[in-house]
Each structure stands twice: as structure tokens, then as C-alpha cells.
Amino acid sequence: MPWPFDRGYMQLALYAGVVVGAVAPMIGTFLVQKRLSLMGDGIGHVALAGVAAGLLAGVWPIWTALVIAVLAALGIQMMQRRGVAGDLALALVFYAGIAAAAVIAQLARSLDASFIGYLFGSVFTVAPSEVWLIAGLGVVIVVAIAVTGPALFAIVVDEESARVAGLPVDRLNALLAILVALTIVVAMRVVGVLLVAALMVLPVGASQVLARSFRATILGASAVGVGSVVVGLTLARAQGDLQPGGTIVLVAAAAFVIATLLSRRPRAVIGASPVDQHLPVEHHH
Amino acid sequence: MTDALLAARHLSFTYGNGLVLTDVSFEVHAGEFVALVGPNGSGKSTLLRVLLGTLQATEGEAELLGQHPAQAQQRWRVGYVPQRARMQPDLPATVREVVGAGRLPRRGWWRRGGARDRTAVNEAIASVGLTDMAARRVRELSGGQQQRVLIAKALAGEPDVLILDEPVAGVDAESQRQFREVLVRAVRDHGAAVLLVSHELSAVADELDRVIVLKGRVMFDGTPAELRERGVSLGVHPDDLPFWLEALR
Numbered sequence: 001m002p003w004p005f006d007r008g009y010m011q012l013a014l015y016a017g018v019v020v021g022a023v024a025p026m027i028g029t030f031l032v033q034k035r036l037s038l039m040g041d042g043i044g045h046v047a048l049a050g051v052a053a054g055l056l057a058g059v060w061p062i063w064t065a066l067v068i069a070v071l072a073a074l075g076i077q078m079m080q081r082r083g084v085a086g087d088l089a090l091a092l093v094f095y096a097g098i099a100a101a102a103v104i105a106q107l108a109r110s111l112d113a114s115f116i117g118y119l120f121g122s123v124f125t126v127a128p129s130e131v132w133l134i135a136g137l138g139v140v141i142v143v144a145i146a147v148t149g150p151a152l153f154a155i156v157v158d159e160e161s162a163r164v165a166g167l168p169v170d171r172l173n174a175l176l177a178i179l180v181a182l183t184i185v186v187a188m189r190v191v192g193v194l195l196v197a198a199l200m201v202l203p204v205g206a207s208q209v210l211a212r213s214f215r216a217t218i219l220g221a222s223a224v225g226v227g228s229v230v231v232g233l234t235l236a237r238a239q240g241d242l243q244p245g246g247t248i249v250l251v252a253a254a255a256f257v258i259a260t261l262l263s264r265r266p267r268a269v270i271g272a273s274p275v276d277q278h279l280p281v282e283h284h285h
Numbered sequence: 286m287t288d289a290l291l292a293a294r295h296l297s298f299t300y301g302n303g304l305v306l307t308d309v310s311f312e313v314h315a316g317e318f319v320a321l322v323g324p325n326g327s328g329k330s331t332l333l334r335v336l337l338g339t340l341q342a343t344e345g346e347a348e349l350l351g352q353h354p355a356q357a358q359q360r361w362r363v364g365y366v367p368q369r370a371r372m373q374p375d376l377p378a379t380v381r382e383v384v385g386a387g388r389l390p391r392r393g394w395w396r397r398g399g400a401r402d403r404t405a406v407n408e409a410i411a412s413v414g415l416t417d418m419a420a421r422r423v424r425e426l427s428g429g430q431q432q433r434v435l436i437a438k439a440l441a442g443e444p445d446v447l448i449l450d451e452p453v454a455g456v457d458a459e460s461q462r463q464f465r466e467v468l469v470r471a472v473r474d475h476g477a478a479v480l481l482v483s484h485e486l487s488a489v490a491d492e493l494d495r496v497i498v499l500k501g502r503v504m505f506d507g508t509p510a511e512l513r514e515r516g517v518s519l520g521v522h523p524d525d526l527p528f529w530l531e532a533l534r
Contacts, residue, residue, distance in 0.1 A: 217377040
């Protein structure tokens, strides 16, 4: 491969990064439209507690993070169904997760470089076995979205009428939460739990202002995600030892800003466009 | 159980200490176009939720498609446009994608759409007069056009029962005309049962088979002509409702 991917560690970083860059914004498109942009953050912090638990128990931390993240995702869903406000449920998971991570990591005496690696990602040290796991989970996520995407879209458009028409709304929402958890675990080694939510959301923000359809939004967000990873890795390599998780997310943020400027859509038109909303309705008394 | 597609039998609903619905009974059959009217707080939305199975009646029973609403099978036979249904202002989806979402329950959400599904979606879009805009993003449409998209979405599943909760509040005259024609076709050509909850019935007054007036209980259930005989006009302004309800006592 040509520079900057001429070294083995850069190629492994590219493979892992491309999977994450493609998959995270796919899930993120549904979260953004459901106004759950911060869900990735909440579950990410719980996943960190899972990493700490893995280090304490001497198990591969990715597995423990996966189990704990899925349980937290389902817990958020259950709380919302019981009437707890979405942001409050997220806050509980977010803070409980980071507190548990601090306590368990202290117990495991593992507040060291490997733990920090999960916070900000350390894609330059990713092992071939991890790349295979990331690719496998990536395929699972893409297949799940291909099958359930239309139904998840129907819920995004109008959850109430989807429920009335018999779509299994609660089960599909739970599945989406599980996919978020899977995505976080997949992305943990690449951008770290602190930045994973950014890679789920920022490419979507860039894509949705320019895309002509929902399908194009998902594909465009994936393309922006992959592009951010490639450019971000290149920047990190070019500048010596820059943090790749940081450069990837900064590129995605720049894409968001540029796309918003390019769209040139006047803010006042968003949403309340309807001219006819203010036309008087004729009444017969 | 009867052949009514929608039914309430001596239905009461209590919320906290207040009785929201008292002994409400009526039926809606295939091919009937029925309006449900009443002032704010008269229990219309509660009644719809009980009929749709998202709320449980305190007393009496409701039927949807001849079944208990919460356990009703073949729910894709129900098309529903919720009150103040608004799409997210930044939804990056086309008219065709949104209307297609309404076809999903009928075709099975895990299946791929076939030619029959595409035809049904195109017909639903045409029926609300938006064929030229099918590829446009819904956020580029006016409020009236967006409401027509949501009605087309409910029609895309070719429902046997169509329930609309205040679907045309404040929309333009063209959208109101399209709306009337769509509902009339659903009833006359497809034999659907339509239950329309609205303050504003002037656009459809000539087409209605029955009007049910609700104010906690059923104040009136009869034809528009019978209602007019009692001195009540159907083009009523919501503010006038309390006055003409007095006439029904």
C-alpha cells in the first residue's frame, strides 16, 4: 500500500477504522432522528466500566464491555418504557458507568496506559485478532440494519402510528439499543469511548443537510465516516505521534461544519416552512 | 362480537378521580364515513386511544376489527393519522420514503417490497395529489402538503379502517379539497370505514354518513341532516362548540 498505509500497523488501523467509520454513522442516522444523539455517550461510559471489569477479572476487556454495554442499552430502553425521561435515563447510565469504571479500575490497579487506550482509542496498536472481531461485528450490524432499517425508519417517522399498525416497536427499539452497544464496542479501540458518539453523530449531521433522501443520508454518512477515518489516520501519521482518535473526530467535525455552510438553507425555513399554516380557515357559523 | 370494524359498548374511562368517558356506545361499519366531534377535553383522544388499544377501558368494552383492541390481529388493516402528527423538521426523507413506511406493516416489515407494494405507494401519493413531488424531501413541503403525505402514508396500507385525529387543522383550501376527495374515495371505492375527529367539518359535511357528538358521553349520534334539524351547523368554529352543545341537551 502507498504512504501512509505502507506499514503493517497502519494497514490494521485502516481496516479497523474503515469498518467503524462505515458502521457507526449508519446506527447514528437513526439515533439523530430519534433525538438520541447522546445515547452513544451514555452507553460508551458504561462500556468503560465493562473494560475495567475485564481487566479486574483477567478477561479480554472487549467481551466484558460488550456484555455490560448491551445490558445498559436494554436498561435505558426499559426505563424509557416505564416513563423515565430519555435524557434522565441516559444521565443515570452515563454517571453510574463512569463512576463504576473509576472504582473498578482502581480495584484492578489498571488506571494505566491500556485503560487510557480505551478512553481515547489506540488504533495504531490494534492486533489482527481485534481487526477480525471488529469486522465480524461490523457485518452483524450492517446485516441487522439492512433487514430492520425500513421498520426503524417507520418508527422514526411516527412511532405512534407504527405501533397502532402492529409494528413491534418496543422490540425494534431494543434491537437498535443493542446495535448501539455493539457499535460502541467495535469503535472502542479505534476512537475510544469518549469519542465514539461523535463518530456516530457528526457524519450524519454532515450528510443529512445535503442528502436527497433517507437512504442517501445513511450512505452519505457512512462515506463521510470512512473519509474521516482515512484523512484522520493520514494526519496522525503525517504529524508523527498525534492521537488518531482525535484527528478522526476533528475531520468529521470539519465535514459537518463545511456541509452546513454549503447547504445554505435559511434557518427560518427549517420546519415551520408552511406558508399556508397562517392562512385563515373558512368557518361557517 | 359483530361485523362492526370499530365499536364502543357502554364504555367508561376514569383518569385519576375524574370520569373522562361515561357509558359511550356506538359502532362504525365498513363503508361508513363518521365524524366524531366535541369541544376540547370532551374525551375524543382518550376514546381513540381506547379503540386503538393503547388505553384500557375502566368499564365496558371496545372492539377493533371485531377483536379486543389490545390483542387485535391484522393491525395493518388500520390506518391512523395521529393528532398534530408532524414530521421532524429536519427529516432527510422523500415523500415516497415516508409514504412507503405506511406500507410496511401490510407487506411484513422484514420482507422486501414487491411490484404490488410500489403500486400501492404510488397510488396513495397520487390520491393526495403529490405525484409531482414524490422525490422531493418532505421538509421542503408546506404544512398542508406534509399533512397530505401523512394521510397518504395511512392509505398506503390499503386500510379497512381509517382513523384521523384532527388531520387538517389550519391547512390550505387545496389540501382540504384533496383531503375530502381522498376520504370519499376510501369509503365509496374501497368500502373502508372512516372515523374522522375534527373541529372543522365544513369541507366534508356533505359526504358524512353520521356525526357523533361527544362530551364525556355521546350527546348525539345521527345523520348530518338530523343534526341540522336541531339547529347545529357542521362548519362550526371550535369556540362555538359549547354553545351548540347546549342545544343538544
